[in-house]
Amino acid sequence: MAHCSTVLSQIVQIFPRHEFQALANKHHAGQKFRSFSRWSQFVALLTAQLSGRDSLRDIVENMSAQASKLYHLGVKPFSRATLSRANEQQPHKMYEALFLRLLNRCQSLAPRNKAFKLKGKIYLLDASLVDLTLSLFPWAQYRKSKGAAKLHIGLDADGYLPAFVNMTAGKEHEINIARELKWPKGSYIVFDRGYTDYSWYQELTEDGVFFVTRLKTNAVTTPGPLRRGRKSPGVLRDQQIKLKGVDGTYRKVRYLDEETDITYEFLTNELDLPAATVAQLYKERWQIELFFKWIKQNLRVKSFLGTSYNAVMTQLWIALCAYLVLAFLKFQSKLRHSMQQILRLLQLNLFERRDFMGLFKPPELKNTIDNNQLALI
Known part of the structure; x- marks a missing residue:
């Protein structure tokens, strides 16, 4: 039987280590790490997203149980306090940069949206609230006694990839974020009435x-x-x-x-x-509603491992990286499985030593019937 590394090991090969380390060196705060690293943080949080882990204790115990299968990835055992401190203090901008690099790779493989024959790209713009406890997340002011974060997404209709991403306090109006975005000339932006602003309409037209x-x-x-x-x-x-x-x-x-x-x-x-x-373009806007529903149901973007803005953004960017990983695997391998089917199979086999593509092949059925028994006499 041919040797296979773990499914997780095959997945993280999507991220070239030299590129990752260059980003880690650029986006670092404080003293140098001794045994822990940004790579360990990333692998731990990506594994948590793909395997559905909800707490720091759950993540650390899960990683410790699989230590023998993670050693070759360059990940050493670490404590909850170490992971928590990295989430709170190390800049989330690193994972935003990593997300943008992976996004470029996904966009090069994404299938063209065949429902429209337009020259320009189509983007679906919307925002969604994530409820937070105001006493734990004081920066996420929404109402007098309620906290929330607002996730702003511009979804590329080719492959339904999150091309524009931002997260703010819940009280931030969508139009303020929309005004900051730079859309390609000739593109089509689809949004609901929550973005009504006539002066912005005029700016888009002039651009x-x-x-x-x-x-x-x-x-x-x-x-x-x-x-x-x-x-x-x-x-x-x-x-x-x-x-x-x-x-x-x-x-x-x-x-x-x-x-x-x-x-x-x-x-x-x-x-x-x-x-x-x-009319068909506006109907396409429903896809971003489905996107928000999918990530809230399948990724960890509603419960957070830290309370600071940096910790929340770190978890958010890695969750979106996990989404792009699934999309990349789907596009590159030309799998007919849905994103949810791919995620479910990964959850069951993340630390198994088997070929990644073998997960999605139907099991071979052995014929136990003697063909001679079926011959007519």
């Missing part, structure tokens, strides 16, 4: 960025000419409009969803896109 959103019911608009041509099924009205206090021409598309029998009014600055495609 050559297209957007699709829903128009508020109390919006003050000046109607313009109707778009000519045959309307697609579901399109009730397609009209150019002016927004109050904003320069430029925009477009309102009224659309009837036959499945729900609900009428929507979409707003866009793309004057040449078919009305049905405008």
